[in-house]
Amino acid sequence: xxxxxxxxxxxxGKMGRNLGQNMxxxxxxxxxxxxxxxxxxxxxSRGAGKAYTIRELVEKLEPRRIVWVxxxxxxxxxxxIRELSELLSGGDIVIDGSNSNYKDSARMYELLKSKGIKxxxxxxxxxxxxxxxxxxxxxxxxxxxxxEVEQLFRDVSVKDGYLFCGPAGSGHFVxxxxxxxxxxxxxxxxxxxxxxxxxxxxxxxxxxxxxxxDNGSVIRGYLIELASRALKKDRHLDGIMPFVPDTGEGRxxxxxxxxxxxxFSVITQSLFERFSSRSQRRFGNRMLSALRHxxxxxxxxxxxx
Numbered sequence: 001x002x003x004x005x006x007x008x009x010x011x012x013g014k015m016g017r018n019l020g021q022n023m024x025x026x027x028x029x030x031x032x033x034x035x036x037x038x039x040x041x042x043x044x045s046r047g048a049g050k051a052y053t054i055r056e057l058v059e060k061l062e063p064r065r066i067v068w069v070x071x072x073x074x075x076x077x078x079x080x081i082r083e084l085s086e087l088l089s090g091g092d093i094v095i096d097g098s099n100s101n102y103k104d105s106a107r108m109y110e111l112l113k114s115k116g117i118k119x120x121x122x123x124x125x126x127x128x129x130x131x132x133x134x135x136x137x138x139x140x141x142x143x144x145x146x147x148e149v150e151q152l153f154r155d156v157s158v159k160d161g162y163l164f165c166g167p168a169g170s171g172h173f174v175x176x177x178x179x180x181x182x183x184x185x186x187x188x189x190x191x192x193x194x195x196x197x198x199x200x201x202x203x204x205x206x207x208x209x210x211x212x213x214d215n216g217s218v219i220r221g222y223l224i225e226l227a228s229r230a231l232k233k234d235r236h237l238d239g240i241m242p243f244v245p246d247t248g249e250g251r252x253x254x255x256x257x258x259x260x261x262x263x264f265s266v267i268t269q270s271l272f273e274r275f276s277s278r279s280q281r282r283f284g285n286r287m288l289s290a291l292r293h294x295x296x297x298x299x300x301x302x303x304x305x
């Protein structure tokens with residue numbers, strides 16, 4: 001795909017705004033649209049074209065359009081795709097970069113296919129930092145459609161961070177399972193750190209221990225790094241309520257495991273722990289909430305809120 005190709009980008013939240021900058025840095029011309037004007041104006045000041053409605057965005061793009069939707073999964077994304085289905089032409093491509101349920105992705109694929117429009121589902125991991133500097137991108141859809149935009153995915157992803165997973169919905173399915181695994185890993189880190197916080201040795205230096213583990217140990221990795229970062233900001237996490245939301249992927253994965261008779265014990269329990277967190281003030285749950293904030297910029301619930 002020609003790097004000079006113009007891309008329409010709908011949704012300029014934490015991920016979309018950074019993704020737009022990533023695209024421009026990689027030589028793409030973009031037209032951006034968002035419900036509120038401030039992020040549109042911000043990216044326009046950096047060289048993006050601007051549109052204030054989805055219709056205006058479509059009208060400004062040349063035929064054989066490519067529109068990347070980076071909205072909240074569920075109704076916002078589905079509404080945008082349905083509107084695009086009435087505005088785009090045969091051969092145009094819609095990329096759904098949200099954390100959509102893979103079943104919804106497959107359903108939207110069929111809707112667009114009936115009108116000759118191609119849908120590519122892109123599960124994007126790496127949080128706002130990844131959107132800006134290079135994501136891990138899991139993609140599903142028809143092979144010919146994916147081939148048309150494959151260079152775009154490679155450009156906005158880290159080196160070796162793009163994979164064509166298979167048919168429509170498979171990109172979001174793989175991302176769903178990724179997030180479910182993340183639930184289990186985060187739960188394990190939170191429980192281990194809680195044992196050290198409340199165990200037989202007083203005043204263990206948890207940030208230093210996390211830094212140690214992140215240098216050569218078997219459990220080194222990004223989540224350990226983020227645990228250290230969170231603890232350095234607030235050693236006992238007193239500024240965070242142990243209220244840990246879930247955004248859907250864990251629930252969908254547990255349901256898929258039930259549907260396909262797959263044992264899913266650890267991840268299912270980690271989901272249930274999130275439910276229980278909403279009525280307990282445990283250190284481990286504050287750690288879970290802090291980790292979500294560090295990697296994804298998710299809001300934390302603070303005392304008194």
